[in-house]
Amino acid sequence: MTPPEAKNIIQSLIVMNETLKQGIFSEQVHQALLLASEALDKFAKQEQPNNTLANKEDLKTPLYCLVYTSLASQKMSDDNLKYFLQIIRHKNQLRQLTGMLLYLDPFFIQALEGEETVVNQLFDVIKKDSRHHKISLIYKKPITERHFANWTMGFSKISYKDIETLDGFSDFLQKPSIEFFNRSNNEVDELLYKFKHEILF
Numbered sequence: 037m038t039p040p041e042a043k044n045i046i047q048s049l050i051v052m053n054e055t056l057k058q059g060i061f062s063e064q065v066h067q068a069l070l071l072a073s074e075a076l077d078k079f080a081k082q083e084q085p086n087n088t089l090a091n092k093e094d095l096k097t098p099l100y101c102l103v104y105t106s107l108a109s110q111k112m113s114d115d116n117l118k119y120f121l122q123i124i125r126h127k128n129q130l131r132q133l134t135g136m137l138l139y140l141d142p143f144f145i146q147a148l149e150g151e152e153t154v155v156n157q158l159f160d161v162i163k164k165d166s167r168h169h170k171i172s173l174i175y176k177k178p179i180t181e182r183h184f185a186n187w188t189m190g191f192s193k194i195s196y197k198d199i200e201t202l203d204g205f206s207d208f209l210q211k212p213s214i215e216f217f218n219r220s221n222n223e224v225d226e227l228l229y230k231f232k233h234e235i236l237f
């Protein structure tokens with residue numbers, strides 16, 4: 037199976053998963069999607085070291101990654117999050133956007149990857165969304181390849197217990213604040229990459 041074939045299968049699974057509302061079948065599709073994504077990730081790394089999306093994509097403007105943090109305006113239940121993700125994943129797929137969203141109640145950390153103009157336009161919309169506030173840009177930079185190429189928006193919910201064992205988070209654990217993320221780019225990246233493999237739904 038070639039990477040484009042595998043990618044098509046994954047995209048079909050993503051669409052299927054998003055259309056299935058609930059139940060055991062949806063969970064099975066989700067598991068299949070995770071396995072297929074991991075297999076493709078490994079395959080792409082082993083067989084096609086230079087075959088990045090950046091090379092393959094016909095980009096009008098450079099590939100960019102934007103990372104921000106914010107505070108959720110209300111507690112988000114799993115059902116709310118699932119519904120919300122279903123919608124934004126569909127929108128991102130249409131705009132060739134990929135990324136990762138972390139929810140560490142009440143904080144959001146989001147990485148958005150795609151064409152610079154598309155990323156900037158979406159961030160302008162996201163900044164005005166009343167479901168969160170205190171939006172704070174962590175960084176915005178050109179990238180040569182996507183770090184979340186297989187995710188139209190990966191999602192993981194992190195607990196405070198999850199980060200107790202990680203270095204560099206003691207200040208945050210003592211006094212959780214958005215300011216911590218603003219001065220800790222490395223820790224923000226660490227969370228994004230660590231939890232990329234622990235997609236919740």
Ligand SMILES: Cc1cc2nc3c(=O)[nH]c(=O)nc-3n(C[C@H](O)[C@H](O)[C@H](O)COP(=O)(O)O)c2cc1C
Pocket residue numbers: 124125127128137144146158161162163165167168189
């Ligand atoms: C934390 C957070 C993350 C979001 N991420 C995305 C996203 O990745 N893609 C997206 O299209 N909308 C995202 N949204 C939703 C947008 O703010 C906005 O509601 C949506 O894009 C509006 O689409 P519309 O103008 O087509 O109605 C996010 C909202 C929040 C609160």
